[in-house]
Amino acid sequence: MNFNPKGKTSNIFLLIASFVIVSLILWNTNSFFKKFKEEERLKMEIWATAQLELLQSSIDDDPGNLTIKVLQNNTSTPMILVNKDGSTKTNNMPAEQASDSLYIQKRIMRFKNENIPISIDQQGEHLATLYYGNSEVLTKLKYYPIALLLIIFLFGAVIFFFFKTSKASEQNKLWAGMAKETAHQIATPLSSLLGWNELLKTEKISPDITKEIEKDISRLETITERFSKIGSLPKLDEYDIVTETREAYDYLRHRSSKLIHFSFDSKIENLSVQMNKPLYNWTIENLVKNGIDAMKGKGSISIEIVPDGKYVNILVTDTGHGISKGNFQSIFNPGVTSKKRGWGLGLSLVKRIVEEYHKGKIKVLSSSKEGTIMQISLKINT
Incomplete structure (x- = not known):
């Protein structure tokens, strides 16, 4: 959002100037098109007059060099001349299709829509009708x-x-x-x-008492380290995904309401993954806290670790109100939140941590009124 009045005025001025310039270009183009079309109409009327001169002359008479030149000069405008006996003559059209009556009729209908036909008459007697289309330039x-x-x-x-x-x-x-x-x-x-x-x-x-204080101090140190790493490329080290996930899970389990039932299940015991420990723990905590918020402080949270080929999937499941399918992607955008109080930054940070820093994937695996499953996929060290 631009709070600078001068900058806002400049933007409006540029927008209006652009609109005026485009309007002038379109108006000028339309005027040129009409003028060019009128000139082409005049050229066709001259051609029709020359054709009348040709029809008036007998076989032995010389129609005149000017008439012949006018008739031969048109090399761009497609036309069909329909004589009073029904015979047709084409000009500036494919020669192989000149004998196709169906093609000729279709072209005549098209030419009628593009230009008004020119009737060639002599002393009240109708001799021919000239149908013509737009030239390639037009x-x-x-x-x-x-x-x-x-x-x-x-x-x-x-x-x-x-x-x-x-x-x-x-x-x-x-x-x-x-x-x-x-x-x-x-x-x-x-x-x-x-x-x-x-x-x-x-x-x-x-x-x-001092031991609990040390735990909270250690927690504050972890939070400080997390915030200090935002905006810079974090260092990735080799960690056991099961141990680190359980550590983040246990911290929240001990500090959450007794109305929340926690469960942890891993299909493997040890599995090395390249990660930044503070940021990965932050990711797990964000997903678990979002699940708790979705359940309004009462329900079940489960974390499951499942190997999947070259990747390992971490599934975070809650029994909250669910997410509509149309919001599966938008919930990761900054500012998107269903909470009355919140900035909507949690999942956007989670997405950045997983996809940009750890080169993994995160998505809503499934969601319904019974709950939601969020899936993180990280590459296994080989």
């Missing part, structure tokens, strides 16, 4: 506005997608900058918490 000129509009449309589409991509790139930089700044801001109080926790250990308090 036909091309007729479709020129359409081609021009198509070019303008394509040019406008290119500009639109360019600005849309540019805007998306600016938004990505903004989110990356905000994420890094958030990580930087969290780091300062986090250092203080570490110091306070060490001080508490020297006091006579239960070790279980």
Whole structure:
């Protein structure tokens, strides 16, 4: 969105100027087409007059060089001359089709739609009728506005997608900058918490309390590391997909409502995958939290790990209200959310982490009123 009044005024001015220029081009093209058509009509009337001179002359009489020249000069406009006895004569048309009566009749009907036929009469006696079509130049000129509009449309589409991509790139930089700044801001109080926790250990308090504080501090360190990696290419290392998935799953299971039933199942015990541990754990947590939100805090969440050829599939299933099939793709777009409070960034970040950083795939495998299954596919190390 452009909040600069000058920039908005410039955009409106450019839009109006473009519309005026295109309108002038189309108007000028249409005027030229009409003028050219009138000149071609005049040329055909002259040709018809020359044809009348030819019909008036006897076999022995010389029709005149001018008449012959006029009749021979037309080499571009297709025409059919129908004499009063029904015989036809074609000009500037395929010679092999001149004897095809069905083809001639079709062309006559077409020529009638393109131009008004010219009647050749002498002293009230009808001698012939001239049917003629548009010349090749006139036909091309007729479709020129359409081609021009198509070019303008394509040019406008290119500009639109360019600005849309540019805007998306600016938004990505903004989110990356905000994420890094958030990580930087969290780091300062986090250092203080570490110091306070060490001080508490020297006091006579239960070790279980400081241990839980250490867990939350470790959690904050993980969040800080996640945010610091947004906008930069993360380093991928070899990890066991089962261990890392279970770790993210266990963290949420212990901190979620007792009304949520968690289950974990893996068809394999150990399987190495190239991943960035903090970002992968973030992905699992996002999908599980989305499932919990969809169930409104009550239901079942299950995670299943299934090998699939060169890939391993991680299935996250919830018993929430489901997603309509038309939204299977759009839910991964930034800003799309069904929550009253939310920015709609969770699944868009998940998609980027899986597809751009880990070169994997993520999709809605299935969804109904009984629940939703989200599938992540990552390549197995060979």
